[in-house]
Amino acid sequence: MARTMEKPELQGALSRVLEELVFALVEPADGMSVNQGQLLLASLRFSGADSGLIQLAVPEVFARQLAADWMGLETSEEVSDALMVDAVGELSNVFAGEVLDTWFSEQRDYELETPQVSRIEHVDVESVFKASTLSAVVVTELAAEICGAIQVSAAP
Amino acid sequence: MINVLIVDDSNVSRAVVRKSLGLAQVPIARIFEAADGLEALSILKANEIGLVLADIHMPNMTGLELVAEMRASARFHATPVVIVSSDGNQKHREQLQLHGVRGILKKPFRPEQVGALVRTIIREVGKVD
Numbered sequence: 001m002a003r004t005m006e007k008p009e010l011q012g013a014l015s016r017v018l019e020e021l022v023f024a025l026v027e028p029a030d031g032m033s034v035n036q037g038q039l040l041l042a043s044l045r046f047s048g049a050d051s052g053l054i055q056l057a058v059p060e061v062f063a064r065q066l067a068a069d070w071m072g073l074e075t076s077e078e079v080s081d082a083l084m085v086d087a088v089g090e091l092s093n094v095f096a097g098e099v100l101d102t103w104f105s106e107q108r109d110y111e112l113e114t115p116q117v118s119r120i121e122h123v124d125v126e127s128v129f130k131a132s133t134l135s136a137v138v139v140t141e142l143a144a145e146i147c148g149a150i151q152v153s154a155a156p
Numbered sequence: 157m158i159n160v161l162i163v164d165d166s167n168v169s170r171a172v173v174r175k176s177l178g179l180a181q182v183p184i185a186r187i188f189e190a191a192d193g194l195e196a197l198s199i200l201k202a203n204e205i206g207l208v209l210a211d212i213h214m215p216n217m218t219g220l221e222l223v224a225e226m227r228a229s230a231r232f233h234a235t236p237v238v239i240v241s242s243d244g245n246q247k248h249r250e251q252l253q254l255h256g257v258r259g260i261l262k263k264p265f266r267p268e269q270v271g272a273l274v275r276t277i278i279r280e281v282g283k284v285d
Contacts, residue, residue: 020264021172070171087168094263097242108244114213 005103005150011136013098014148018138021094022066026138032145034122037061040085041120041128042092046100048110052152054096055132056088057125062144063088089115095148103150157185158206158278163196163222164240165214173209173240173270180271183278193217197225200232207277208237209261212248220248223255236277240270 011028018024036059044054058066064076067087073079092115104110120128125147129135135149160177164170170189177184188203190196192214199205208226212219219239226232236258249260259273 017264020266067168070168070175072171072175083167086166090166090168090172094242097244097263101244108246110245112243 005099005134007134007136009102010099010134010148010150011138013102014095014136014138014146017091017095017098018140018146021091022069024140026140026146029137029139029145032057032122032125032137032147036122036145039120039122039125040088040117041125042088042115042117044092044096044115045113046096046110048100048104050103050152052133052150054092054099054112055128055149055151056092056095057120057128057147058088058091059144059146060084060119062140062142062146066091085117088117092117099148099150157183158281159186159188159204160184160274161188161190161196161199161203161205161208161210163190163193163208163210163214163219165191165211169211176265176267176270177274179267180274182271182274193219193222193225196222200226200235205235206281207274208235209240209274210237212239212241212243212252220251220255223252223257227255236281238273238277240265 015026018026038060039057040060040063042056063084064079067079067083068076096112100110101108129147129149132149132151137145137147139145162170162173174187188199190199194217210219210222223237238259238261239252239257240261242263258277
C-alpha cells in the first residue's frame with residue numbers, strides 16, 4: 001500500500017477543488033440527503049502501488065449549473081447532457097488528481113484513466129460509498145451535496 | 157499581443173482555461189482552441205501562435221507527443237508550451253521537462269496563477285524577439 005489517507009484530507013481535497021475550480025464555498029457534511037434528485041456518478045480507475053477507483057457523486061442540478069457557468073451560458077437549460085457529463089468528468093478528474101497526489105505522495109507514481117460518468121439514484125450512491133475505503137461529503141452554499149470517495153481494490 | 161492556443165479534448169476544460177485567462181486580464185490578441193494534438197498542429201501551421209496551453213491526456217495525439225512534434229519542427233521548436241493538467245505523476249513531469257515545456261500548471265489553479273505564468277512567458281518571448 002502506498003499510504004493511507006484520513007477523512008479530513010479527502011474532505012480537504014474535495015473542498016479545494018470546488019473552491020478553486022468552481023469558486024464554490026463549501027462546508028463538511030455528515031452524509032447525503034435523500035432529496036438531492038438525480039445524481040451523476042463519475043468513476044476513475046487508477047493504478048500504481050495501489051489500484052482502485054476514485055468516485056465523485058454530484059446532483060444533476062449542480063452539474064448543469066456548473067457546465068453553464070464554465071461555458072458562459074445564460075441558463076442551465078441551454079446545457080446539453082453531453083456538456084453536463086463533460087463538466088462532471090472535468091471536476092472528477094481534478095478531484096482524482098488531488099486525492100492521488102496525497103495517496104501516492106513523494107514520487108506520485110500512478111496512472112489514472114479517463115472518467116466514466118453515469119446517472120444513478122440516491123439509493124445507489126449509498127451502496128457505492130458504503131463499499132469505499134474512505135468517503136467524504138461537502139455541501140455548497142446553495143445546498144448541493146457532493147460526495148467523493150476512494151476505493152482501494154487490490155495491492156500488487 | 158500574442159495568439160494563444162488551448163489544447164484539450166474537454167470543451168469545459170478549455171472553457172475553464174479561457175475563462176481564467178480572461179479573469180486574470182492577460183493581454184492576448186486571440187485564443188484558438190484544439191481538441192487534440194493533431195488539430196493543434198493544423199492550427200499552428202495556419203496561424204502565428206505565441207503560446208500553447210495543452211493537456212497531457214488526449215485522444216489521437218497526447219500533449220507529450222505534441223510537444224515532441226513541435227520540438228522536432230523548424231518552425232515551432234521555440235514556441236513555448238505550458239502543460240495544464242490534473243496529472244501529478246512525477247515521471248510524466250520529468251518527461252515533459254526533458255522535452256522543454258516552459259511550465260506545468262497543476263489543476264486546480266486560481267486565475268492569478270495562470271495569469272502570472274503566462275505574463276512571465278510573454279515577457280520572456282518579447283525579450284528573445
